[in-house]
Amino acid sequence: MSERLQTSAPEVRAEAEQDLPPSPGQLARTRAWSHRGFQVGVAILVALILVAILAPYLAPHSPYQQSLPNRLLPPVWVEGGNWTYPLGTDGVGRDYLSRLIYGTRVSIIIGLGAATVGMFIGVTLGVLAGYFGGWIDHACSFILTAQLALPGLLLAMALVFFIGPSLYVVIGIIGVLGWTYFMVVTRSATQHIKGLDYVAAARASGATPRQIIWHEIMPNLSSKIIVIFTFEVGVAILAESALSFLGVGIQAPTPSWGLMIAEGKDAMFFRPWLVVLPGILLFILVIGANLMGDGLRDITSPEEKS
Amino acid sequence: MLNYIAQRAALAIAVAFTVSLAAFVLLNIATDPAYAIAGEDADPEVVEQIRQRFGLDRPIWVRYGEWLMNVLRGDFGVSYYWNKPVSALVAERVGTTLTLAFAALFVTIAIAIPLGALAALNRNTWIDRFALWVAVSAQAIPNFWLGLILIILLAVTFPIFPVSGDATWRHFVLPAFVLGASSVPPVMRLMRTGLIEVMGSDYIRTARSKGFRGRSLLTRHALRNALLPVVSVLAVQLGHKVGGSVITESVFAINGLGRLALQSILGADIPTVQMLIFIFALVFVAMNLLADILNAALDPRIRIG
Numbered sequence: 001m002s003e004r005l006q007t008s009a010p011e012v013r014a015e016a017e018q019d020l021p022p023s024p025g026q027l028a029r030t031r032a033w034s035h036r037g038f039q040v041g042v043a044i045l046v047a048l049i050l051v052a053i054l055a056p057y058l059a060p061h062s063p064y065q066q067s068l069p070n071r072l073l074p075p076v077w078v079e080g081g082n083w084t085y086p087l088g089t090d091g092v093g094r095d096y097l098s099r100l101i102y103g104t105r106v107s108i109i110i111g112l113g114a115a116t117v118g119m120f121i122g123v124t125l126g127v128l129a130g131y132f133g134g135w136i137d138h139a140c141s142f143i144l145t146a147q148l149a150l151p152g153l154l155l156a157m158a159l160v161f162f163i164g165p166s167l168y169v170v171i172g173i174i175g176v177l178g179w180t181y182f183m184v185v186t187r188s189a190t191q192h193i194k195g196l197d198y199v200a201a202a203r204a205s206g207a208t209p210r211q212i213i214w215h216e217i218m219p220n221l222s223s224k225i226i227v228i229f230t231f232e233v234g235v236a237i238l239a240e241s242a243l244s245f246l247g248v249g250i251q252a253p254t255p256s257w258g259l260m261i262a263e264g265k266d267a268m269f270f271r272p273w274l275v276v277l278p279g280i281l282l283f284i285l286v287i288g289a290n291l292m293g294d295g296l297r298d299i300t301s302p303e304e305k306s
Numbered sequence: 307m308l309n310y311i312a313q314r315a316a317l318a319i320a321v322a323f324t325v326s327l328a329a330f331v332l333l334n335i336a337t338d339p340a341y342a343i344a345g346e347d348a349d350p351e352v353v354e355q356i357r358q359r360f361g362l363d364r365p366i367w368v369r370y371g372e373w374l375m376n377v378l379r380g381d382f383g384v385s386y387y388w389n390k391p392v393s394a395l396v397a398e399r400v401g402t403t404l405t406l407a408f409a410a411l412f413v414t415i416a417i418a419i420p421l422g423a424l425a426a427l428n429r430n431t432w433i434d435r436f437a438l439w440v441a442v443s444a445q446a447i448p449n450f451w452l453g454l455i456l457i458i459l460l461a462v463t464f465p466i467f468p469v470s471g472d473a474t475w476r477h478f479v480l481p482a483f484v485l486g487a488s489s490v491p492p493v494m495r496l497m498r499t500g501l502i503e504v505m506g507s508d509y510i511r512t513a514r515s516k517g518f519r520g521r522s523l524l525t526r527h528a529l530r531n532a533l534l535p536v537v538s539v540l541a542v543q544l545g546h547k548v549g550g551s552v553i554t555e556s557v558f559a560i561n562g563l564g565r566l567a568l569q570s571i572l573g574a575d576i577p578t579v580q581m582l583i584f585i586f587a588l589v590f591v592a593m594n595l596l597a598d599i600l601n602a603a604l605d606p607r608i609r610i611g
Contacts, residue, residue: 145317146324149594151549151586155329158571158579162337238448242553245450246568261451268454269462279451287446294442 031299038295044288052104059098060086063255067093075273087277090263096274099255100281106256107237107285110171114236115229117175122182123225127213129183130190137187144183152177153242161248170249174239181228186221193217223300230293234286241282257282307602314598318591323374325587326580330370333576342574343386373580387575395566395578396585402472403562406485406554407547409478413486414493414543419536421490422497423529429502437498441491449550453484453557470559481558485550489543496539501532534604538597545593549586 022030032038051058071093074081081088087097129140159173193199199216207215241258243249250256252263257278264274340357341348357363361372376383382392425437460480461469471477504510505528513527551564559565563582570578 142321142324146321146328149321149325149587149590150328151583151590153549154552154567154579154583154586155332157552157568158583159332159336161571162333162342162574234446238446241448242450245448246553246556248568248571258448258450261448261454265454268458272458275451275454275458279448279455282448282451283443283446286448287442290442290446 028299031302032295035295035298037291038299041288041291041293041295044284045292048104048285048288049108051101052108055101055105059095059101060084061095061098063094063099063102064253065094069093072267072271074271078273088271088273090260090274091267096277099260100257100277103255103257103260103278103281104285106167106250106254107240107282109167110174110240111233111237111285111289113171114174114178114239115232117172118179118232118236119182119225119229120179121176122179122228123186123221125179126183126186127190127217127221130187131194131209131213131217133191140183140187144180147177147180150177153239156239157243157246157248160243165249165251167250167254170240170243174236174243178232178236178239181232182225185224185228189221189224190217193220223296227293227297227300230289230296234289234293237282237286237289310602311599314595318595322584322588322591326374326377326584327370329580329583329587330373331366333580334366334369337574337576339576342576377581377584382581383577385570385575385578387570387573387578392578392581396563396581399562399566402560403548403551403555403564406478406481406551406560406562407544409482410485410489410547410554411540411544413482414489415540417486418490418493419497419533422494423501423524423532425494426498426501426505426532427524434498437494441494444487445491447487449484449488450553450557452487453480453554456480456484457557472558472560472562477558477560481554481560484557485547485554488550489546493536493539493543497532497536500535501528504528504532535601537604538600541593541597541600545590548589 067089070085070089071091073085073089073093075088075096076083076086078088085095085097087095087100090096090099125140125143129137156173156177160169163169163173194217199212202212202216240249240256241261244256244258245262247262250259252259260278261275264271264278268275338353340353340360340362343360344353344356361369373383380393382396384390385392385395388395421437421440425434428434457469457480460466467480468474468477510523510528513523518527548563551562552567553564554560555562555564556568563585567579567582569575570582
């Protein structure tokens with residue numbers, strides 16, 4: 001016992017830490033390191049975000065530079081291809097690899113932008129409805145029901161096309177029409193947190209609703225919001241690609257993968273790579289976001305794991 | 307029960323008209339309908355004449371009121387672009403879209419339910435992982451791209467199905483698969499978790515102890531209960547199919563409501579777009595109402611509680 005008393009303070013602390021069960025943060029980190037889907041998702045997203053940021057350094061040519069003598073060249077592995085244009089060229093002789101690289105930017109900007117817009121709307125409505133209840137809850141829930149009944153894709157197509165397609169319009173419209181999932185989850189989570197003891201304690205010590213929402217409720221919603229945000233990035237990217245494919249989204253000559261698929265469609269029987277390549281990239285990017293979202297959910301709330 | 311249905315129906319109708327109002331306001335903010343008729347570069351004087359002739363100089367709520375009264379009387383307006391009553395346009399195409407939607411629903415059922423059940427019965431085996439992989443992939447594939455790839459593979463490289471059109475049942479195979487695939491992930495997951503829950507329940511243990519095994523245990527006891535929530539989700543998914551027809555019909559050049567919607571948007575044909583949004587919303591709320599009613603009919607806790 002006397003020996004024990006003589007040990008220095010840091011050692012005691014280290015010993016005490018060994019006896020403690022791991023903290024939630026440590027547990028989450030351990031789970032993150034052993035969650036393969038999460039790792040794959042993060043790896044895909046990090047790689048593609050780097051491609052988007054470094055596009056000017058990675059792309060061998062300008063994505064806009066047309067070269068009519070070099071139009072519709074095949075990729076290197078097909079006969080007639082050459083290394084100047086590793087993935088060939090499109091119908092007006094633009095380097096396909098460079099357009100695909102710059103297309104990463106369009107998809108990621110729209111995914112992040114639209115999910116952010118949706119997050120602000122959905123979280124605001126969800127927290128208000130969940131915290132205040134009563135007629136505010138009824139009003140917000142009615143808005144939710146109406147939003148769910150709106151044919152989202154059709155309305156997005158019409159609005160983007162009528163307002164005038166541009167990057168910001170596409171981001172805004174997809175975001176404004178894509179907030180329901182944020183609201184559904186934050187509303188029920190807020191209702192749950194509102195009834196917990198520490199919120200009652202904060203209220204008893206005189207905290208205003210604003211303080212309770214910002215300091216007690218929001219920090220506990222953040223992990224759920226991040227999970228939904230990750231999924232919504234994928235949803236928004238797919239929505240943009242569909243709009244652009246149908247001709248009512250991002251307009252030429254901007255390199256959007258959906259638009260590139262539409263441009264390659266007429267030649268797809270003889271040059272299938274024009275359609276196949278952008279689609280594979282879309283698939284990889286969206287699956288990266290979904291895997292990361294699945295992983296984050298398993299890591300932050302393992303009790304919901306199916 | 308009747309009381310419950312009446313309540314849900316009233317809410318559904320309120321939602322449908324709220325949607326139509328929102329769409330009307332948004333469409334009229336997004337574009338000036340007079341310019342939409344006259345064309346972007348039209349002479350301002352011509353635009354002014356059109357504005358007066360079509361009554362577009364009146365406030366938006368007056369015009370919405372007029373639209374609403376007309377719809378309630380069964381007058382769906384006249385298309386600017388096709389110069390035809392919108393009701394005629396819709397009537398010509400609604401059958402095609404419904405055929406596609408039901409065929410797609412059939413595809414969803416045929417894939418998602420067996421796959422979900424197999425995954426639940428073989429939990430944590432390669433079958434379960436395969437089913438999960440199918441769901442994750444189906445969620446990430448761009449719908450229109452899947453359509454194009456199937457055309458390249460099964461209509462051109464191996465000419466089994468026609469490339470596009472809607473003349474025979476063979477034309478509907480690929481589009482129905484594409485449209486149906488998008489609903490596989492939610493239905494499959496629900497089937498899987500539902501069946502896992504049921505298989506762990508007390509009454510299955512009782513049935514087992516009474517000697518039920520294998521197929522008879524599954525069909526007579528487990529599946530019946532696991533399918534209950536799936537049925538109502540299928541109704542909701544059918545509503546999504548009608549909305550999702552926009553992409554599929556455009557890819558496969560099928561003359562249904564979805565393609566009409568795209569053509570009307572590109573032609574700035576606001577009355578048709580407005581009416582189609584309303585019809586799609588009506589289908590959606592009707593399918594949700596059906597799901598609610600099915601739920602209540604199958605589960606007494608809902609209609610009483």
